[in-house]
Amino acid sequence: MLFSTKDTGPVADAVKRHWVDTRLPASMRPYARLARWERPIGWELLLWPCCWSAALAAIAAGQGWPNPWHLLLFFIGAVAMRGAGCTYNDIVDVNIDAQVERTRSRPIPAGQVSKFQAKVFLVVQALVGLAVLLQFNSFTIILGLVSLLPVAIYPFMKRVTNWPQLFLGFAFSWGAFMGWAAAFGSLSWPPVLLYLGGICWTIGYDTIYAHQDKEDDALVGVKSTARLFGERTKPALIALYGIATVLFGAAAILADAGPAAFAGLLAGVVHLGWQIAVLDIDDGDQCLKLFRSNGTYGWILFGGFVLDAFIGWI
Template sequence: MPKLPKPGSLVDAPRGNWVDSFAPDWLLPYARLARWDRPIGFWLLFWPCAFSLGMAAVADPGAGFDWVALILMFIGAILMRGAGCTFNDIVDRDIDAKVARTRLRPIPSGQVTRTNAVAFMVLQALLGFIILLQFNFFTIGLGIASLGLIAIYPFMKRITWWPQLFLGLVFSWGALVGWSSQMGSLGLPPILLYFGTICWVIAYDTIYALQDREDDALIGVKSTARLWGDSAKAWVGAFYAFAASLWLVAGLLAGGSVVFIVGLLVVAGLFTWQVVSVDPANPGNALARFWSNYWVGLIFTLTFIAEWLI
């Protein structure tokens, strides 16, 4: 079996990542299929779970912060992001073969067969379901309800200019799950947190999609980056503003105070930096701004934890 080229050949994988450095040959293509060499994806899936757990702790300080749930959701995010990426690559194998950034992915490059990819996807999904079973019945049902959105997302870039919205619906689900795992139900704060997180995802994934605008135009793939064209920066800024505003109301309703507001101002500063400094004509610049959303999630999570502690 031919090997994928080493670090740097997969454009959106950081050089020297642990998969390229340490994964054995038999695991390497599957690790890349699950995007373990690009951890930003599972972090972005995990952070809404984390800051939703933090908001629940602020709303009910006596119950404390559930560190066990945090660890379980982190493992679940890795598994479900891997399963989702595998499914996406199965569906998009013909498209990926035509795009410079994705043609070296394991399926279009022949590293993994479609049958083996399906088996790998099922394995990850089953392990993720085992993680889900550790929570209350309401949260289990909520997790199962997300499967429909996960199933339709890969097809959205073919039929709508708003695939980033559908990604937002999927990647923001943790904003509901974190809260429900502690409260056994939903309420206005997690719902507002969810909608704010959707706006966050739309904005950062539009920045990510700036890398592919030329290839996407050639093969007919739709995105908000293409839809908004030269106005992309303004639209990204607007959605970041919506995200911060909805998060502000959600946090205040849950009991946040000055500590929460200060943390959210730091997040807003990161949003502003991304919008002001992003260069749509420079793929490396856009990718770096996209990656910086790791810090957005971390700071927002720590904001809620600090609010709970103080």
């Protein structure tokens, strides 16, 4: 049957006492953990480029706010596709996850869910994502389908390159295209620059995240920018976050954004600077906390863009 009745407890680094563990039936909890429902930061980070792009499109079009229907669809799609991506990643990485302290309690290596059951669950989530995608114009549908390519190759990159975070950026920043395409049915320079900036931002925050696993990764041969940068992580983050900010600013300029958008960018710089200043790459708990704080960064940028759209409209 699809739903397992074997629940050996939450994943090691999961949010404790989450509704997944307190309210869902025991048979569904392993699937919720497989999709990372108890860790919303993943779908938030996937969602933010979509929202930023939709807000920049509103500025460029002279509208007072992003299309609410589009934002709702992006939200549902981000939750579904993040869950599908995590499920796919866990299927591919089951042997590696079984050797890493933080991940060996994930549902597949822990025996809570079989690989077949995970594949069925993957298809269900992908179908939800497809249903969402079909609500958009044909150009956006095509863009969404193309996004499956970077999603498909990402889990294998940690085996062959020191830059798997770059390929995560290719996948997680794709929403920078989607919000603009949904509004205009085409692309132009603002979403392209937003996408490139999103890639740099993603490499930065996922480097922080990867420092949690660097010792185990070294033992099992998994590559990452955390291992590549090592003690040079802070200078690398300054460069990555700096380039991301410049590209986001250029996207805002080309979208004809006003002062509120750049105030948001400046506030975002302060937040990113705080991350770098306090970072201790040998403190796994702090690395996870700083990684999750990028959800706040997403709100800062989005708030600035939406406020700018509203001011320009009135």
